[in-house]
Amino acid sequence: MKTRITELLGIRHPIIQGGMHFVGYAELAAAVSNAGGLGIITGLTQKTPDKLAAEIERCKGLTDKPFGVNLTFLPMMDAPDYPGLVQAVIEGGVKIVETAGNNPAEYLPALKDAGIKVIHKCTAVRHALKAQKIGCDAASVDGFECGGHPGEDDIPNMILLPRAADELEIPFVASGGMADGRSLVAALALGADGMNMGTRFLATREAPVHDNVKQAIVAASERDTRLIMRPIRNTERVLRNPSVDRVLDIERDRGSDLHFDDIASEVVGVYPRVMLEGQADSGPWSCGMVAGLINDIPTCQELIDRIMTEADGIIRERLANAL
Numbered sequence: 264m265k266t267r268i269t270e271l272l273g274i275r276h277p278i279i280q281g282g283m284h285f286v287g288y289a290e291l292a293a294a295v296s297n298a299g300g301l302g303i304i305t306g307l308t309q310k311t312p313d314k315l316a317a318e319i320e321r322c323k324g325l326t327d328k329p330f331g332v333n334l335t336f337l338p339m340m341d342a343p344d345y346p347g348l349v350q351a352v353i354e355g356g357v358k359i360v361e362t363a364g365n366n367p368a369e370y371l372p373a374l375k376d377a378g379i380k381v382i383h384k385c386t387a388v389r390h391a392l393k394a395q396k397i398g399c400d401a402a403s404v405d406g407f408e409c410g411g412h413p414g415e416d417d418i419p420n421m422i423l424l425p426r427a428a429d430e431l432e433i434p435f436v437a438s439g440g441m442a443d444g445r446s447l448v449a450a451l452a453l454g455a456d457g458m459n460m461g462t463r464f465l466a467t468r469e470a471p472v473h474d475n476v477k478q479a480i481v482a483a484s485e486r487d488t489r490l491i492m493r494p495i496r497n498t499e500r501v502l503r504n505p506s507v508d509r510v511l512d513i514e515r516d517r518g519s520d521l522h523f524d525d526i527a528s529e530v531v532g533v534y535p536r537v538m539l540e541g542q543a544d545s546g547p548w549s550c551g552m553v554a555g556l557i558n559d560i561p562t563c564q565e566l567i568d569r570i571m572t573e574a575d576g577i578i579r580e581r582l583a584n585a586l
Contacts, residue, residue, distance in 0.1 A: 264571065267434035268456040271380060271401060272359055273329050275299035276571055277447070277457025279436055280464045280563075281384070281403070282333020282361055283411075283549070284308055285538040286472055289318050293325030294469035294563040299571075302330045303361055307337075312347035319355035331359035331382075336367055345370065353377040361403065368397045384438070386414025388426050395433045402427070402435040403459045409439030410462045410488070410500050410551030420453070428454020442556040444573025448582075462551040468562045473541030476548075477560050485555025491530075491547055494521040502543075502550035506533075510547060 266277045278300035280292065285308050292302030304322060309315040315332070322330055332352050336345065349370050352360060360374055363384035374381055375398060383394035384403040391402040404427045406420030407413045418426075424437050437450035438459035450458045464470060466480045479502060489503045491510045494517070501507055510529050517525055533546030561569070 264574070266451070266456040268401060268436055271434055272301055274301050276567060277436070277451075278567055278570065279303065279361075279382075279403070279457065279459040281438060281459045281461040282306070282335065282363065283461050283465060285534040286465055286470055287333060288471045289322035289325055290471055291464065291467070291469050291563070292330045293322050294467070295464065295567070296326045296328040296330045298562075298564040298567040299328075300563075300567055301359065302326070304330065304332045306332050306334045306348050306352070307343060309348075310343065312344055312351040315348055316351040316355055319351065319357060323356075329359060330357070331361055332357050333361040333363065334367070334370070335363040336365040336370075338365065349373055352379070362399070366393070366397070367399070371398050382436075386412070387416050387418070388423070388430050390414075391427055391431055391435065395431060399433065401433055401456075402431065403438045404435050404455070406437070406439035408552045410553075411549040412497070412499055413439065413490075415496055415498060420450075424450065424453035424455050439551060440553050442553045444570045444575075444577060447570055447574045448577045460553075461549070462553050463557060463566070464563070465550075466557050466560050467566055468560060472538040473543070475541035475543045476538060479543045480550060480554050480557050481560065483550070483554035483557075485552045487554060488550055488552055492523075492526070494519065495523055497523075499547065499549060500551060501547040502554065504544040504547075506544060506546045 268277045276299040280295040280302050282303045282305040287303050287305030292304045295302035309318050359380050361382045380400045382401040383399040385391040386405045394402050406423045407417045434456040436457040436459045437455040441458040441460045442463045447458050466477045487503050488500050489507050490498050506529050510526050536542045536545045537548045
């Protein structure tokens, strides 16, 4: 399948694995890329430029296919060494970067001078237009269904994707609610050039996380996610568990007087405990509504092959027969 995104990135299938904290390691990124998609290493999980450089080298040893690095620019009291992380990407020979969070304009000149294609993750059309204006090569458009941070506009992909198609000139992929061949065909029909999957790739054999996490996703329905941190405008969609319920109780009790410190004990430092140690109920962790469509834990190759076979069947048979 050829789309503007496969041509731009030099990949076989229009499927991207999004950056995920304590998930996007070399083994997952390489498995996705070897299966014909685009795997992504999560830069901030590596914490320092030296560690990111080592992870890039490890990935290069596992695949000869294109892969990317996610760089999420966040406002922090103790900010990461972003210039150093960017330099590690450049020196590592990576040719694709997924940016997220704050405007990446400060780092675009260095990335573009190195011949790197930049995909910026957006939750609104206006953000995607800004990404296009500052020189990003593509956008990843995140609908309200997505795990992690869906923004504050609450626009689902059935509306957001065609709106993006109406406005954008650069290629874009659909993110949020993507799981199978139906998702891919729907994304293409709505104007996208491919799809980005996070939660679906989390529940694969190669995802380097504890089996408790994968089983929690398989067991979940589409009704088992919750939105936390809405009162402080840092909304995150997470899988419901006792810790999430405690956060929501605090938010209801504090109302408009909520401060991050009120919930910090529940949300800080969660990902190592959850993803690596398997304490899946010990804190909130990102998960999309798409959990309701996830019923197994395949290899990345099996998953991508299945998606493409299903998409091909829908296009050739169901849609053709409808004409």
